[in-house]
Amino acid sequence: MFSKLPDLFERNFAIGFFLPSIIFIVGNFWLLDSYDILPEIIKIEPSSQKEIEIIFRIALIVLFAWLQSIFILAANRDIIRFIEGYGGKLNPLSIFKKREEVKLKNLNKRIKILDDKYKECLDKKVKFSFDNERNKLLYIRATRYPEENFLLPTSFGNIVRAFERYSAKVYGLDAIPGWYRILTVVPEHYRDLVENAKSQVDFWVNTSFLNCVFLIEYFIVISTKKDPLNIYFSLFLIAIIIFAYQRAKSAAIIWGSFVKSIFDIFIPDLLRKLEFPLPASFEEEKLLWQQFSQMLIYHSLSSTMRRNYSFKNNKPDSNE
Template sequence: MNNAVSGYLDKFGSNFLIAAMIPSLGLVIAILTIFEPILQPSALINAPNSIYQGLGVGVLVLVPTVIVGFTLTALNTYILKFFEGYVFFRYLPILVYRQREKAKKLIGRKETLRKRISVLESWSSNPTPRTKKILRRLRNQYYNIAANYDKNFPPEIDDVLPTEFGNILKASEAYSSNRYGMDGVEFWPRLRQVIPDRYQDSIDSARNQLSFLVNMSVLALFFSFLCSLPVLFILGFFSLSPVSTLTYIDVFAYSYRYLIAGLLGLFCFAFFQKASIYSVGSFGIMIRSAYDLFRLDLLKHFHIKMPDNSVQEFHIWRNIGELLTLGQQSLTFQGLEYLWDDAKQPSLEKKQVG
């Protein structure tokens, strides 16, 4: 028991350190560096007494870092939902329109290629080498476009979200339902229980990488916002104060460090936000692969007879999903036939339920 708790705490500590503490420490150091004329942290750090120096470092660096880190961890789900487009971007129809237009364009190209392939196949019962070459090229194009759509957009156009980040994650969530009839929301918590530790560590690593990049994006944008405040204050004082003797050169001299830092923060936001899109794609592949590799292990834990083919498997998972989601409220659920180990259930080889 102690080993299990210790292992959990070690993993939590590692996840927290990578995904939250490092970005938080970067933000605190950047603020102390850029806002040094305002905050004057050197007064505490350079205190003559070593005890006060230690307290100064703790107050200025460690305490804010821990607070920001725990805040990021607590808001992790909300931040991801924000990046997916559920929180704010959903109220901007132009973003939804742009993403749906991209999806429709891919669907249109895919259907055009499908029709061209179908026409060539129907016309050529005994295709010439040239026709075979054209068909091979068209099929390759169709495969690439269909795979691109499947990776970047959910199957239904109405489910397309306002952000590229959200659509990639939505496509990964829809994968298990589209391939195997498994509702990802219902089955993922159960599937995690049968995933081997080694593969689970790989999933956690991909999730940590994604959270790190997302947190860096959020903090970079927040840092740019903080840098804009002194600039706005200086400009406001210069333009509104009737007794101000500041010139434009003075305004620039007072605010240039904040302008440069703010622009650098925006650049970092764009960089990490773009990197998070690639990272969420890798994370989505890990989730898809987990269903490919371990879904039948989960089926064994349900004590359900192994399917004979993929069609039968699809209906089995869809039926189990009806039981888990709706229970007695389902209109289509059919009774499940359980199989038991003879050693554990000597009097029952099969047990009919439902």
């Protein structure tokens, strides 16, 4: 869920985009210098260069990193969607779709067994001894998997898809088109909390993605120079990629918790902002948001939808 682009000189931009970029640029300079293909104008040699030359070259590195940060900021949505597994068969990560399907199937199978045991214990009025396991598996399914027909090829993508599906499952409001509407009633300080959580995701996603690019560059350089492959260095890069990807999944769960809380807390404010009649029950409200979601997606207005244009009865008393 995206709300706004971070400013180019603020904390979230520095954490999510500039820091991974500076590490990537420094790594590239080291790689090119190691194989004597780094241009002389950006080489740093303290023993033979004047101080002003060293400062100039360091400034170039920072400039390159800043420009790359802007580029990956602009491509942020596409990078995240690529790692989520969007793109069908054109995305190489689509090969993991079957694995995710099997994992969810096995999870649902185990939960079904535990649910049956739980009901059996209730009927017999005996203690259910698998409470911890059942609760843990239910939490994993809720935070890491959407419904089966919304499953994506990667575990990261399914974590994001799981919290994107939350508002539709609970309230009936589709999160993708609904997000831009609900942001109009979310206070700035709460939006900042969401952006801070997303900056952690951006950092780990960009670190994993840029290290993949760096690994490919390394293979290209050694093949061009016809040098032997450094197995330990390659394994080191692969370990960083995997570690960053795992951390991105953990950060995405926290980001998702903030996104879900926005719908929990501010959906009544959106109801009033849109001047819909206050529903008589939760079921009636869910139907209203389902119809509203269909209107946003398909541009078709339900005959049962209506607005309370008088709305005076729903406004707070001025004396309050």
